[in-house]
Structure formats: structure tokens, C-alpha cells
Amino acid sequence: MPDNALRGKTILVTGGAKNLGGSISRDLAAAGAGVAVHYHSRSDKGLAEDTVAACIAAGGDAFAIEADLTSVAEIRRVLDSVIGRYGSLYATVNTAGLAKGHSMTEVTEDEYDAHFAINAKAAFFVMAETAKRIDDGGKILNFVSSLLAAYTGRYSVYAGSKAPVEHFTRALSKELAGRRVSVNNLAPGPMDTSFFWDAAAPGEDAFSKAQTPYGELTKVEDVVPWVRFLLTDGWWLNGQTVFLNGGFATR
Template identity: 55%
Template sequence: MPTPSHTLKDKVVVIGGASRNLGSLIAKEVAPEGAKVVVHYNSPSSKDGAEKTAAEVEAAGGKAIVHGADLTKVPGIEGLFDAAVAAFGKVDCVVNTAGMVIKKPMTETSEEEFDKMFAVNCKAAYFMMREAAKRVQDGGKIVTIVTSLLAAYTGLYSVYAGSKAPVEHFTRALSKELFGRNISVNNIAPGPMDTGFFYPAETDDSIAYHKSSAMNGDLTKIEDIAPYVKFLLTDGWWLNGQTLFINGGYTTR
């Protein structure tokens, strides 16, 4: 069994949802280490952002390709990994940041909204992990971004937090199934993040409440999260089957 490598030099990192926000930052953070990054984007409107991210990865010393795919469809996920192997010959690390949020009472949630949320937050996460398990080299890493609301007692996020919750068990199960290959599988659960992903679902009052719930009276920044992802991909390899709540005390468990 190979000893896990704690460097990202020449490692191939597939990042789901890397055209902007946290996914883009993670791509740029691993680039100076000499990583080879597969920058995924979901829709044509995100392609420019993905190409900009890839250019910044290259400028920082890494290598990058861009690949568009609908991660709610298994062939899309398989195609993403095919593209990684075609470009770089292997896959070492997978980071899935893709997600979608809806905030509304359960009584107002439509079947269509339920299905869409579970497709993005649950199904896509499951099959990204499944494909990663098939493709990642021994000694590799698999990381999924979930939400700190998994440890919250709150209403209005039933279908958002509910569609993220199964990922915790997927992670425990897969991490156990991969024993013997030195592949770690973990989640990071950020607090509400200061990105365009967060604000459309919130009001001024709820934003103020979310800010007041963390130790510095502010939202989580993507810059707060990226170093922990990089840690899990390198020196944090001995963490396995865990969900890390990186949120300034917003919720604890």
C-alpha cells in the first residue's frame, strides 16, 4: 500500500462547481503547489468564469482544463472524469462544491423544487462520490461541501438542509468501503457564506441574524474555507469519514 503523499505537486484535482466563488478559489489555491486542475462548470452562462479560473490556475503555476457538465445526470459526471483522465491520465483528488439553496416554509415547497434540490444537493453528490471511488488513485482524497445548517434547529431550510443531510451518511459509508486504499472521504460544512449564492434567499433581518451568530459578527468568507479544503487534500489525510463545521461557531455539534 503506497504511503499517502502530502503534496499536491502533479496531483490531478477535479473540482465540481469551479467557475466562481469557493470552487474557483480552491482551484487557484492548489495551483501554486503544481496541481493539475479540472475546472467544472454547470451551464453555458458559467463557461466564461470557468475559463477565467483556468487561466488563473495556469498563471499561478498549475495546469488546467475546463469541462462543462450537468452533475445531476450520471453521464455528465462520468464525462467529467473521462475528461480528467483524457487530459491528465488519472484523478487524485475530487472536491465537489456544487449546491443550490431554497429558503421557504415546507408548506410552500413544490414537488418540482423538492426534486431539483435533491438532484443538485443529494443525487449529484452521491454519484460524484461514486465515480470518484472508481477513478481516484490509491492515496487520494474526496471532499464534499455541505452546510452548517445540518447542526441547526431551524425552519425554512427543510429542503435545502434536508437534501444535504444524506451526504453525511454517503461519506461515512464510502470512507469505510474504501478502507485499504488510503483514500480519505470527508465533508466541510461552512456557515452562511458571503457570496451571491447566499443573499437571494435572505432578508436584511435574516442576514443580520446570520452574522450575529458567528464569533466575529460576520458571514463565513470563502477565504475561511479554502485553506481547510487544501488541508484535507494534503496534511489532513488522516481525517476520514468526518464532517468539519468551519463556521466561526455559527453552529456546533
């Protein structure tokens, strides 16, 4: 596939202002895409604007859009805004997620509901609403977690609420038969962003590093090239979950 395969293509990146999503937005814009940079917290508006500016400076186009994706009406508003702005949708990269590291006896009902609302329900409707609008030959990519292949405590609600996305992915990849739309999940290992550090117990980073043959956490830059690959030459992967973790866990 030529280097300009993403030039002029429209891509929605949920959670696209910072950390992993922020790097993905920049990378796809550098490949010439028009990127809808979704962000959640109003306090991230400035970050989202910085990401949009970086996307444009990198040679693509971008705009920022704020939304709480646990509302299906908001998901529709975001996708309609993307179509309104660019006229088409080539791909959605869904990086939105939530993790708290608590034992099952500590998890509150609110925490349980919040995890399932963004990690499962929002993923489901982002996929479904994308499927209604996406171009033939498009791509849908979700982020789940290598904890789906790990045997561990503390992340029951996080991993448990990401697990359904594998089934959503299998189903949607079949349902889009004939349209050549690939639907997949990427599952990073413990990754060096605020998301990991905010949830981690003291010493968890050392434990996680010790689980990989390289003795390192996953880094954002280890993951970003896979997104571009799966949106271009890697299109033949379909309905699957790729564990990107340097050997932290396999399945």
C-alpha cells in the first residue's frame, strides 16, 4: 500500500488529545489524515487544541470535539460532526477507557457502573454508530488490555469491562461482511502513561516490568505504529485482538 494511503482519509480518535490517543492523532495526521480529536474532560480542552495544532503542523487536518461517550446521543453527535465536517469516515480508533486498581471487596457500585459505561457500553455504541456511517473498506480499532490474558487481582472490573469488547469485535467484523471493513482490538501491556500510574499499586511497575523478557513497561511509541499498520497494509487482520506487550502475557 502506498505511503499516502491515509492522505485525505477521515479518522475519529476517541480519547485522542493525550497519552496514547494523542500520539495516534499526531501520527495519523502526519500521514495526511483528517483527524477528529475527541476529548472527555473540559479541563483537557487546551491539550486537545495543542494536539489539533500539532496535527495540522504535521501535514494533516484536525478538529477537537468534547463528549462524554457513555451517552449514545453524544456518540451520535460526535460521529455526525465528523461526517458534517469531512463528509465521510474511514476509521474510528477508540482509545477511551477507565481503570481503577481495586480489589473486588473495595469496588463500589458507582465504580462498577462507571467502568462498564465507558469500557463496554461506550465501546459497543461507538462501534455500532461507526458501522452505520463508515466507508466501505474502512477500519474500526478498539483498545482493550493485555490483562485479558493475565491472571491477576485488583483489575477485575477494568479487565472484566474490557472483555466484552472482544465479542463485540467478533460480531461486528462478521456483520460487516461484504463491505471489507476490518474490526480489531489492540491490547497493550502495562503502558507508561498517567492511566497506568494512577491505577497502579506501589511497586506494581517493578512487578510489571519483571513479567516481560525486556524488563520494561510498554511505551506509547511501541503501540502507535500498529495503528497505522492496521489502518493500511494490515487490513487482513479481522475480528481479532493483538497483544502488544513485549511478552508480558500471551494467549
